[in-house]
Structure formats: structure tokens, C-alpha cells
Amino acid sequence: EDQVTQSPEALRLQEGESSSLNCSYTVSGLRGLFWYRQDPGKGPEFLFTLYSAGEEKEKERLKATLTKKESFLHITAPKPEDSATYLCAITGGAQKLVFGQGTRLTINP
């Protein structure tokens, strides 16, 4: 069964303090790994898609990387507006997304 585990569950950082969020997965045949951002009361907002080990994608202060077992979302010099829940999801043999529980990120000014 496809599974996604995210850690930590919650993370508090000071503004400017860089860190990384982890997404570990098990799947028989990864078709894609996806990172989403979700703000309270809103639907998930797409950030990145990664397809193969070694791939990296960047957007502003965020950088996503992928290995055969896990993905990292690196946050460099975060700002308070980066506070959100970050969701990791995979697709394997089926088209449906399998989500992790998310990491709730809080950036204090």
C-alpha cells in the first residue's frame, strides 16, 4: 500500500531561520511526488511536482528535492507569510493522490 509520512508534525521558526521539512514515502512505481501549501480555510495550493530521484525544483524561498525514498522541502530565510501547512502527496499505480498528514509551519517575526 502506498504511504506518505511527513515530519515534523509542526515546526516553529524565527523569521530568517532556514530549515527543511521531510516527506518519506513507500510506493510501487512512483509516478509523481507533489508539494502543496494549505492556508487555514482554503484548498491546497500547488507548489511543485517531482518525477525522478535527483530532481530539484525552486520557487522563491522554497526548494524541493527528491530521492528514491524521500523528499525535502527546504525553506531559506523564511518570512511570516510562509506560515502554512505543507502537504506532500504521491501518485503510484493509481491516479489518486496519497497524502501525508502535513507539517504545520509557523514563522515568527
Add this chain to the structure above:
Amino acid sequence: GAGVSQSPSNKVTEKGKDVELRCDPISGHTALYWYRQSLGQGLEFLIYFQGNSAPDKSGLPSDRFSAERTGGSVSTLTIQRTQQEDSAVYLCASSPPGSGQETQYFGPGTRLLVL
């Protein structure tokens, strides 16, 4: 262009009543998905439509749940005889045609509360 839209944004109903939730996907997107997000839990897959193919209903939690997609566009998720445990945010997503690795784009969700 316009994103995925869902209606209503909030729905309060009484236990035992039926509810219908609507999803308008992004124009041109052939795949449509329904997910459920319960408090303290992750997003849970419910059902998937792709073009004219038979839908993948493997995530529907009981036979009280059903969904249809008319004309390959708008979809309606129906919950019959609602129970309190059905309270959750119901999210719809759509993705463009392709090889199956396409990114899914989500709507804002419908927040359902069953009293």
C-alpha cells in the same frame, strides 16, 4: 484563467438529510477528483473521473456516498442520510489530459457540518 470552483462553500445539515456538493473543474481538464479532509486527518481520496471511462470509486466510504459527472465537466457528490462522522471539508481537484502524472489543482472546498 478561472480555477476549480465549488459550491456551496459551507453547508450545515441535520443528521439523516441528503446533501449535494458541486464542483466545476478548470476548463479543458479531463480528470476530476473528490477528496475528504477531516479534522486532524489527512486528505482522503474518494472518487476519480477520467473522460468517458468508468469512475474509480474505490475511496467511497459507504454506499451513502455517490458522485456523477455530467457532460465531462461539472460533478456532483451526493451524501445520503448524512451522519455526524460525515462532517469534513470536501475538496475537488482537476487535472489536464496526459499520461497520468499530471498535477491536480484543488478548489476551495465545501465545509460540511452534520448536526
